[in-house]
Amino acid sequence: MQMPETRVLLKHAEDPELRTLAGYKRYDGYGALEKAYRQMEAEEVLKELEDSGLRGRGGAGFSMGKKASFLPRGEMQKYLCCNADESEPGAFKDRELMQRNPHQLIEGIAIAALAADAGHAFIFIRGEYDLQADILDAAVAEAYEAGYLGENILGTRRDLELVVHRGAGAYICGEETALLDALEGKRGNPRLKPPFPAVQGLYGGPTLINNVETLSNVPRIVAHGAEWFRGFGTEQSPGTKVVSVSGCVQRPGNYEVELGVPTRELIYELAGGPGGGREVKAFYPGGSSSPVLTAEEGLDLPYSFEDMAAAGSMLGSGSIIVADDSVSIPHMALRTARFYHHESCGKCTPCREGTNWTVKMLERMVHGEATPMDLDIVASVQENIIGHCLCVLGDSMAMPVGAMVRKFRGEFEQVMAEAGTAVAA
Amino acid sequence: MSGKEITLIVDGREVAATEGEMLHDAAKRGDVEIPVFCYEPKLGEPVGACRMCLVEIEGIPKLQTSCSTPVRDGMVVHTRTDQVKHAQSAVVEFLLVNHPLDCPVCDKGGECPLQDITMGWGPGKTRFTDDKRHFQKPIELSPLVAIDRERCLHCYRFVRFSQEVAEDEQLQLLERGDRTFVGTFDDRPYVAPFHGNITDLCPVGALTNYTYRFRARPWDVEQAGSVCTLCPSQCNVSFTVRDEQVKRVVARDNPDVDDGWLCDRGRYGFEMFAAEERVTEPRLKGAAGGADWQAAIEKAAAGLKAAGVGKVAAIVGDASNEEGYLVQRIMREALDSENVAAGRAYGILRHDLVDISQPALSARVRDIDAADAILVIGTDPLHDSPILDLRIRKAVRRNGTKLAVATERPTTLDGGADAAVRYIPNATGAFLDDLVKSLSGSGDGESHFGADASQIADVLRDAEKVVVVWGENVAWGDGRGLLALAEALNIAEHDGAGMLEVPELANARGLREVGCMPEAGPGLSQRLGGMGVAGIRDGLQSGEIESLILFGVDPIRDFPNTARWKSALAAADHVVCFSMFENKTTALADVVFPLESHAEKDGTITHPDGRLQRVRPSASRPGDIRPNWGILAELSLALGFDTGISSQPSAFAALAGEVPFYAGITDGDIGGRGIRWQEGPAAAAFPTRPEPSGDPVELVFENEPGETTYTEARSYDLDVSTYRDLWVGPITELNPPLRFLSPRQTLELSPGDAERLKLEGGDEVTVSQNGSTIRARVAVRERMRDGTGFLIEGTASDNANALPDLAGTIAAKIAKVGE
Amino acid sequence: MSPVDGPGVSNPNLPVDPALVEGRVPDRVPEQVPELHEVDCPPDLKEHIETLMGRYPDRKSASIPALWAVQRLYGWCTPEGIRQAAAVMRVTPAYLESVASFYDLLHTEPVGTHKVAVCTNISCWMRGADELLEAFRSAAGGDEDIFVTGFECLGACDIAPMVSIDERYFGPLEAAEAETAIEQLRTGKDVLPEKALEKRPLAGDAGSTGGVPRAGDADA
Ligand SMILES: Cc1cc2nc3c(=O)[nH]c(=O)nc-3n(C[C@H](O)[C@H](O)[C@H](O)COP(=O)(O)O)c2cc1C
Ligand code: SF4
Ligand code: FES
Numbered sequence A: 001m002q003m004p005e006t007r008v009l010l011k012h013a014e015d016p017e018l019r020t021l022a023g024y025k026r027y028d029g030y031g032a033l034e035k036a037y038r039q040m041e042a043e044e045v046l047k048e049l050e051d052s053g054l055r056g057r058g059g060a061g062f063s064m065g066k067k068a069s070f071l072p073r074g075e076m077q078k079y080l081c082c083n084a085d086e087s088e089p090g091a092f093k094d095r096e097l098m099q100r101n102p103h104q105l106i107e108g109i110a111i112a113a114l115a116a117d118a119g120h121a122f123i124f125i126r127g128e129y130d131l132q133a134d135i136l137d138a139a140v141a142e143a144y145e146a147g148y149l150g151e152n153i154l155g156t157r158r159d160l161e162l163v164v165h166r167g168a169g170a171y172i173c174g175e176e177t178a179l180l181d182a183l184e185g186k187r188g189n190p191r192l193k194p195p196f197p198a199v200q201g202l203y204g205g206p207t208l209i210n211n212v213e214t215l216s217n218v219p220r221i222v223a224h225g226a227e228w229f230r231g232f233g234t235e236q237s238p239g240t241k242v243v244s245v246s247g248c249v250q251r252p253g254n255y256e257v258e259l260g261v262p263t264r265e266l267i268y269e270l271a272g273g274p275g276g277g278r279e280v281k282a283f284y285p286g287g288s289s290s291p292v293l294t295a296e297e298g299l300d301l302p303y304s305f306e307d308m309a310a311a312g313s314m315l316g317s318g319s320i321i322v323a324d325d326s327v328s329i330p331h332m333a334l335r336t337a338r339f340y341h342h343e344s345c346g347k348c349t350p351c352r353e354g355t356n357w358t359v360k361m362l363e364r365m366v367h368g369e370a371t372p373m374d375l376d377i378v379a380s381v382q383e384n385i386i387g388h389c390l391c392v393l394g395d396s397m398a399m400p401v402g403a404m405v406r407k408f409r410g411e412f413e414q415v416m417a418e419a420g421t422a423v424a425a
Numbered sequence B: 001m002s003g004k005e006i007t008l009i010v011d012g013r014e015v016a017a018t019e020g021e022m023l024h025d026a027a028k029r030g031d032v033e034i035p036v037f038c039y040e041p042k043l044g045e046p047v048g049a050c051r052m053c054l055v056e057i058e059g060i061p062k063l064q065t066s067c068s069t070p071v072r073d074g075m076v077v078h079t080r081t082d083q084v085k086h087a088q089s090a091v092v093e094f095l096l097v098n099h100p101l102d103c104p105v106c107d108k109g110g111e112c113p114l115q116d117i118t119m120g121w122g123p124g125k126t127r128f129t130d131d132k133r134h135f136q137k138p139i140e141l142s143p144l145v146a147i148d149r150e151r152c153l154h155c156y157r158f159v160r161f162s163q164e165v166a167e168d169e170q171l172q173l174l175e176r177g178d179r180t181f182v183g184t185f186d187d188r189p190y191v192a193p194f195h196g197n198i199t200d201l202c203p204v205g206a207l208t209n210y211t212y213r214f215r216a217r218p219w220d221v222e223q224a225g226s227v228c229t230l231c232p233s234q235c236n237v238s239f240t241v242r243d244e245q246v247k248r249v250v251a252r253d254n255p256d257v258d259d260g261w262l263c264d265r266g267r268y269g270f271e272m273f274a275a276e277e278r279v280t281e282p283r284l285k286g287a288a289g290g291a292d293w294q295a296a297i298e299k300a301a302a303g304l305k306a307a308g309v310g311k312v313a314a315i316v317g318d319a320s321n322e323e324g325y326l327v328q329r330i331m332r333e334a335l336d337s338e339n340v341a342a343g344r345a346y347g348i349l350r351h352d353l354v355d356i357s358q359p360a361l362s363a364r365v366r367d368i369d370a371a372d373a374i375l376v377i378g379t380d381p382l383h384d385s386p387i388l389d390l391r392i393r394k395a396v397r398r399n400g401t402k403l404a405v406a407t408e409r410p411t412t413l414d415g416g417a418d419a420a421v422r423y424i425p426n427a428t429g430a431f432l433d434d435l436v437k438s439l440s441g442s443g444d445g446e447s448h449f450g451a452d453a454s455q456i457a458d459v460l461r462d463a464e465k466v467v468v469v470w471g472e473n474v475a476w477g478d479g480r481g482l483l484a485l486a487e488a489l490n491i492a493e494h495d496g497a498g499m500l501e502v503p504e505l506a507n508a509r510g511l512r513e514v515g516c517m518p519e520a521g522p523g524l525s526q527r528l529g530g531m532g533v534a535g536i537r538d539g540l541q542s543g544e545i546e547s548l549i550l551f552g553v554d555p556i557r558d559f560p561n562t563a564r565w566k567s568a569l570a571a572a573d574h575v576v577c578f579s580m581f582e583n584k585t586t587a588l589a590d591v592v593f594p595l596e597s598h599a600e601k602d603g604t605i606t607h608p609d610g611r612l613q614r615v616r617p618s619a620s621r622p623g624d625i626r627p628n629w630g631i632l633a634e635l636s637l638a639l640g641f642d643t644g645i646s647s648q649p650s651a652f653a654a655l656a657g658e659v660p661f662y663a664g665i666t667d668g669d670i671g672g673r674g675i676r677w678q679e680g681p682a683a684a685a686f687p688t689r690p691e692p693s694g695d696p697v698e699l700v701f702e703n704e705p706g707e708t709t710y711t712e713a714r715s716y717d718l719d720v721s722t723y724r725d726l727w728v729g730p731i732t733e734l735n736p737p738l739r740f741l742s743p744r745q746t747l748e749l750s751p752g753d754a755e756r757l758k759l760e761g762g763d764e765v766t767v768s769q770n771g772s773t774i775r776a777r778v779a780v781r782e783r784m785r786d787g788t789g790f791l792i793e794g795t796a797s798d799n800a801n802a803l804p805d806l807a808g809t810i811a812a813k814i815a816k817v818g819e
Numbered sequence C: 001m002s003p004v005d006g007p008g009v010s011n012p013n014l015p016v017d018p019a020l021v022e023g024r025v026p027d028r029v030p031e032q033v034p035e036l037h038e039v040d041c042p043p044d045l046k047e048h049i050e051t052l053m054g055r056y057p058d059r060k061s062a063s064i065p066a067l068w069a070v071q072r073l074y075g076w077c078t079p080e081g082i083r084q085a086a087a088v089m090r091v092t093p094a095y096l097e098s099v100a101s102f103y104d105l106l107h108t109e110p111v112g113t114h115k116v117a118v119c120t121n122i123s124c125w126m127r128g129a130d131e132l133l134e135a136f137r138s139a140a141g142g143d144e145d146i147f148v149t150g151f152e153c154l155g156a157c158d159i160a161p162m163v164s165i166d167e168r169y170f171g172p173l174e175a176a177e178a179e180t181a182i183e184q185l186r187t188g189k190d191v192l193p194e195k196a197l198e199k200r201p202l203a204g205d206a207g208s209t210g211g212v213p214r215a216g217d218a219d220a
Helices: A021-026 A031-039 A042-052 A064-070 A093-100 A102-116 A130-145 A176-183 A212-216 A218-224 A226-230 A263-270 A305-310 A329-343 A349-366 A372-385 A393-407 A409-424 B023-029 B082-097 B113-121 B157-165 B197-201 B264-268 B293-306 B321-334 B350-356 B386-399 B428-439 B450-460 B480-488 B508-513 B533-542 B562-571 B628-638 B648-658 B736-741 B751-756 C043-054 C059-074 C079-089 C093-102 C122-126 C129-140 C177-186
Strands: A079-084 A120-125 A161-166 A207-211 A240-247 A253-258 A280-284 A319-324 B005-010 B013-018 B054-057 B076-078 B145-147 B172-174 B181-183 B207-209 B222-227 B236-242 B245-251 B312-316 B340-342 B373-377 B402-407 B419-422 B466-471 B498-502 B547-551 B574-579 B591-594 B603-606 B611-615 B718-723 B746-749 B764-769 B772-780 B788-792 B810-816 C114-119 C146-151 C163-165 C168-170
Touching: A021 A102, A021 A130, A031 A102, A031 A218, A042 A064, A042 A102, A042 A218, A042 A226, A064 A102, A064 A207, A079 A102, A079 A176, A079 A212, A093 A102, A093 A130, A093 A212, A093 A240, A102 A120, A102 A130, A102 A161, A102 A207, A102 A212, A102 A218, A120 A130, A120 A176, A130 A161, A130 C168, A161 C059, A176 A207, A207 A212, A212 A218, A218 A226, A240 A263, A240 C122, A253 A263, A263 A319, A319 C122, A329 A349, A329 A393, A329 A409, A329 C122, A349 A372, A349 A393, A349 A409, A349 B082, A372 A393, A372 A409, A372 B082, A393 A409, B005 B023, B013 B023, B023 B054, B054 B082, B082 B113, B157 B172, B157 B197, B157 B386, B172 C093, B197 B207, B197 B245, B222 B611, B245 B264, B264 B736, B293 B547, B293 B574, B293 B591, B293 B628, B312 B321, B312 B533, B321 B340, B321 B508, B321 B547, B321 B603, B321 B628, B321 B648, B340 B508, B350 B480, B373 B386, B373 B450, B386 B402, B402 B450, B419 B450, B428 B450, B428 B480, B466 B480, B508 B603, B533 B562, B603 B648, B628 B648, B751 B772, C043 C059, C043 C079, C059 C079, C059 C093, C079 C093, C114 C129, C114 C177, C122 C129, C129 C146, C129 C177, C146 C177, C163 C177
Parallel strands: A079 A120, A079 A207, A120 A161, A240 A319, B005 B076, B312 B340, B312 B547, B373 B402, B373 B466, B402 B419, B466 B498, B547 B574, B574 B591, B718 B788, B746 B772, C114 C146
Antiparallel strands: A240 A253, A280 A319, B005 B013, B054 B076, B145 B207, B172 B181, B222 B236, B236 B245, B603 B611, B718 B810, B746 B788, B764 B772, B764 B810, C114 C163, C163 C168
16 A cells, blocks of 8 residues: 655646646636735735745755845846756656646746746746647746736736746756856856845846746645645655656656655655565665665655755755666766766866766776776765865766765776676676 | 955955955955966956865855955955865866876967966876867967867856957857867857957967967067057057067056057057068168168258258158157257148147147046946047957946947947947038037037937936047047037036047157147147148148158058149158158158167157057167167257257157156156056146137148038939048058958948949949049948948058048949949 | 856847958858848748747847747758847857857757657666667668757656657657657657657556556645
């Protein structure tokens, strides 16, 4: 018997009609928007969001309400960007949310824009999500038509323009400042922080950036209140989380659970575990940027921001990639490093050169052309990257690769030796 | 920047700083060197890309880039802790991952920041053993600059230059990650007027000058600081000299003048110093080979003396203050003639000049940076004073300064301007009238330029700090309009507001102030009776003038109406020509004296904003060339007048003694950065504004400036005017690397006129006026005024100056060649 | 404000005086902002890009959408197409090429009409992505019309190993299905209809891969 999901965001998601305005309204859609726009002051909405303790679902886990409160007040044009770039290996939850329930996101954006006093909003969706972008386009058009977007929303004299902006294939654009550059029509290079986007973001104006899942949570919080939201999850990680589980499991997919459920149950019960008599060897708890945990370290941890951090990893985007005992960790490290090497924007030195160098060393290792000393160099190169880059992409490779070398050193040595013999023969 | 004075602690030492400035700069002032690659404040905001400058700041867990961290009071910074050293050496090691270790064959070797920083902060040896990135070895980025992509550090400097400074957006990063490289669209050449600056900016040997590649090594060259005198911008340069010859020109930052940039003319225009055509010894007409100096001076003096009293004249062009001063002394004191002029055809009348040059009305170059609004009128800085073009862009880009452009021909500043209008060539006076009316709200709507003028007025009206950048010709013949404009804008009342001239001659201001004007002697003292350039020409033809000194000018090429000049020079009894190069004018001269180049001479010049700058001898003079001031002093002696000048310092002392507002300025005051006389000890001695009475001296004009016909019906095809192209003249013809830039004669016209005349871009046409005809290629340009076309002055062939009445607008007939 | 880094509205573009370059560098004229009359931009493309520019506070924001439009029209971002977009947007072609070359989905070299991207990232790799990519490569043979490439994570690890064909997702696939898919592409048929992501139920719902029992929706 499986552990049940707790569906808030994915509630009614099996209904194909949900993606239309009519379908969404059948389940009380846009009720929260009406409430916020007609009955609440921006400050009240903001307070509700802060009180809910909603933490960002895009990776860093920062309090959403607090971030919105950082935006200066005043006459200047402010912006809201929904980060729908979802490109981290292992993550596919935003895709599901947009595909199945686009109006929930649009409603969340409109309410968050009210709280942040933003007049322009953008959904930056990765270019590969063509289907989802089409669905969003259609939903946005419906929302304009119905008066939930555009000028004078519901006759409240408030305006909001919402544009769906398709990216063109670059993971780095998920990094919030790179996203801004990309949205300004440039190459998606991260910017220096400070200034933070909340102060100086898109077109130089204060900008609130939130993940799709974060914003999708907003309507329910406004509809039912912060207290209700805090009724799910843990003290420090309130709410539910859509968790993408993939890799060596029998039923890969998105599962919505309360934060803090045992990780083992997510992997084994909901996703069915490795099957075929295999066992979990290690897993990334929060996408490919999170340091891998061994089965012993991780399976019994509650799935929450705080417990993953305490274990030396992170919940990140909430995407679990499972490696069973058939998976070669050195090869997995190589795949991981290759990804970051391919995606490094190239702006800063440690990441641009460090990812390149790491890939070359790992390739030599799995081809048997490396010496044990290279293993120390790989580890030291990861150390040299961490904390020295302009954005977190460099660390996102160095931390998991570093963790793999550290935790599975024996396996690396074995792979090197075996490949070496094969080469010699 | 807030400007608040604060203190911080860097490596245990207290450092005073200004709040908000970058930590790297503050540390440097406290003598703590933090290594950088990508940081270059001239390029705008820091990018923080190279990560070389990481330091530890107490209270912040992660290391921070000092190039992008503004300082705060009480900040405690460590730059040499283990953590910092580890980070710095890691960054160097990463930089070397893909950087070829080919220093022995790299042109940057010996003056390479990467080499230096690797020695100072690097890990000693790299652990990288894999293959490095490969690109095709040096390839042509432009005909002047080679790029070696393997050496690139991705410091962003060159792309930032192209995007942030020149704003041409030609140089771009292509691809992503460690595959990133710098390139241009479709691999086309990067040709833009300032592109050489990228070679100064590159911290490695990725970008090198073809003109310098493998010519010298840092240890066998010397750097000599001087000033470029090729245009009125007077940028500060440093000559790289080997074996007493200039091998390279690099920028020498002076924020008061050039902001650390050079145009490609100043940077690459030095090979002409050694051109075949260079005059390297005195020469007498009809004699083969060079002449003896003494004989030449005597011959010159005899010819000048033979002329009747007052029947001699001098025209000065490219000259230092000392040279101009000596020429006018020879005229006035040795030959008793007031006929001394600088320039081409017209000039500014003394009383106008005195009016407009009042210190209260004068702008400094720096004022552009902080202006609320800038008006560019009657000049395209890109052609006339290139560095100002960058300066104005910077103000608009960084400070949101409002920009208004009013010119005859489209300018490159139009795109960023809040208003850009075209007036009819030669109608500046009418336009100024309308503008002043519009500014003061008294326009009656009847004027010719009413609508355009009010567009410009709208941009300027509410601004306090307005800088007016005006082309010399705006004040030709009549400067009252300009003065009225200054009054309407309340320039005198506002700090930071002012007028800045873009004259035609590089040292126009200095030459006028030392007395090269027919109606003004040194210090702009009032004189009467002299002839201007056009008067001298007509005088030569009529016999009123018999002898002539030409100093650094080539009338046959550069002055309007070639035919008249040819006959004038032929009619002269005696022509003494000082020239750097042999040309059509020297061919007609009786005595030719060689001139020093600006890399060879010693002297002062005066920037259009009043800054006296020093030109220093940096290279040896080829052949038998002697200091120009010395020849002039000797010539004067030979004429029986002792100037008392025996050295360049004594020449400067003498002129400073006669120009009251230069008084007390010493060589030390001028130093490496120059000094504006307005800020000098004797600024108050500038002549006061003259009484409006007194009859102004008449200048002779071919076409009265300001006189234009506005008729629609016409018997000709097009009004044609001219402009001076950045690349025209010996600068491109005598510098082999720049030769490709030499312009061909081109007739620019508006799309409307092209359609009316059934012409297309690239068509060959003839342009005829009063029996003279030249050929030109057609170019169709947007943003032109219908009815007016433009030709280039001074081209090697089909020179527009050959058309007789080109001084003003001409009514020309256009015919397609072959039809 | 810096176009390379940092916030800001794009510079008013200030091109170099065309007179300074034109005719001086034989046939390889450096490209300024092209004038519309020089580029022969199809009216539909022009109108489309103008609409796009109108959607943003700053015209440069339309550069990625404009490049998409160029690519949809010509199959890839051809130099001519880039010049056309640049003329409409009033930017240099170099600027647009720089942007295009940064992004994996925009092609600055010719590619086939059909684009097949096989994910080879971690989750798909674990489930046979390398073999799948090989299978697609050999099924496509040397067909220049079908552009097969390995790709980083496409955000569909739940249907690993998966492929994106002409911008729609399919999975999980057996290597053998590559042949079928390519054949369907060649004959203009619907590709692998039963494997389209769109058809897939929610993971926890009955009928999905493992048939997890209907989970409880949260009450509110
Ligand atoms: C390299 C990199 C990639 C990222 N990709 C994404 C992404 O695809 N989606 C996302 O929501 N956040 C991503 N982030 C995190 C964002 O920078 C940002 O923190 C987030 O969008 C904030 O939204 P949230 O507070 O709602 O989580 C990424 C961060 C980095 C450093
Ligand atoms: S860490 Fe990597 S992705 Fe981030 S700025 Fe540096 S090079 Fe770009
Ligand atoms: S100099 Fe500071 S990051 Fe390059």
